[in-house]
Amino acid sequence: GEDVEQSLFLSVREGDSSVINCTYTDSSSTYLYWYKQEPGAGLQLLTYIFSNMDMKQDQRLTVLLNKKDKHLSLRIADTQTGDSAIYFCAERGNAGNMLTFGGGTRLMVKP
Amino acid sequence: DTEVTQTPKHLVMGMTNKKSLKCEQHMGHRAMYWYKQKAKKPPELMFVYSYEKLSINESVPSRFSPECPNSSLLNLHLHALQPEDSALYLCASSPGRGTEAFFGQGTRLTVV
Numbered sequence: 405g406e407d408v409e410q411s412l413f414l415s416v417r418e419g420d421s422s423v424i425n426c427t428y429t430d431s432s433s434t435y436l437y438w439y440k441q442e443p444g445a446g447l448q449l450l451t452y453i454f455s456n457m458d459m460k461q462d463q464r465l466t467v468l469l470n471k472k473d474k475h476l477s478l479r480i481a482d483t484q485t486g487d488s489a490i491y492f493c494a495e496r497g498n499a500g501n502m503l504t505f506g507g508g509t510r511l512m513v514k515p
Numbered sequence: 516d517t518e519v520t521q522t523p524k525h526l527v528m529g530m531t532n533k534k535s536l537k538c539e540q541h542m543g544h545r546a547m548y549w550y551k552q553k554a555k556k557p558p559e560l561m562f563v564y565s566y567e568k569l570s571i572n573e574s575v576p577s578r579f580s581p582e583c584p585n586s587s588l589l590n591l592h593l594h595a596l597q598p599e600d601s602a603l604y605l606c607a608s609s610p611g612r613g614t615e616a617f618f619g620q621g622t623r624l625t626v627v
Contacts, residue, residue, distance in 0.1 A: 435615070437616075439618070444623070445620055445621070446519075446605055446621045447605065447607075447618040449616070492557055502560055503616055507556070507557055508555075508556075508557055
């Protein structure tokens with residue numbers, strides 16, 4: 405079945421850039437997503453990218469997709485303490501409505 | 516309005532109780548989902564409704580019973596749960612296949 409992998413933890417200083425990485429195995433992925441989850445809360449959709457794109461920028465967020473290597477990244481510019489959260493990447497295959505999530509990366513931003 | 520609303524936010528129930536979780540969206544989305552999330556883990560898909568019909572049941576025990584009364588509402592009926600069913604239950608909706616999914620804030624369920 406499909407598999408989505410993320411590193412567990414990332415620590416950065418306030419003002420630095422953060423890069424969260426994700427790899428996936430499903431070559432039929434149509435959309436790839438980044439979600440943010442703060443403690444005790446639901447998942448907030450941050451951004452998504454269609455599989456025929458290689459980059460998408462939205463304010464402080466930049467998503468890069470390397471479809472050949474099945475590698476997705478999320479760059480957060482000028483990281484703030486409010487960005488501290490767990491970030492999940494997810495992919496949607498061509499087969500249906502299901503999202504497959506990675507294990508989540510906990511981002512800690514130090515002042 | 517990109518909101519998915521879940522009620523209640525918190526629920527404590529005994530193993531012999533019957534309760535229901537509710538989810539509502541008014542975005543005209545035709546796909547709705549229930550996910551279960553344990554602490555420090557990603558969400559796990561439980562059920563998918565597409566056009567008000569159950570399209571995916573990920574081998575969920577029968578003590579969880581989903582219901583989709585109309586295109587805006589999704590319920591999850593709970594009966595005879597176990598303590599290991601304690602988790603954050605997330606509802607999501609999407610316009611259809613291959614598009615973004617929006618999640619509610621979840622119901623934190625504790626089974627005692």
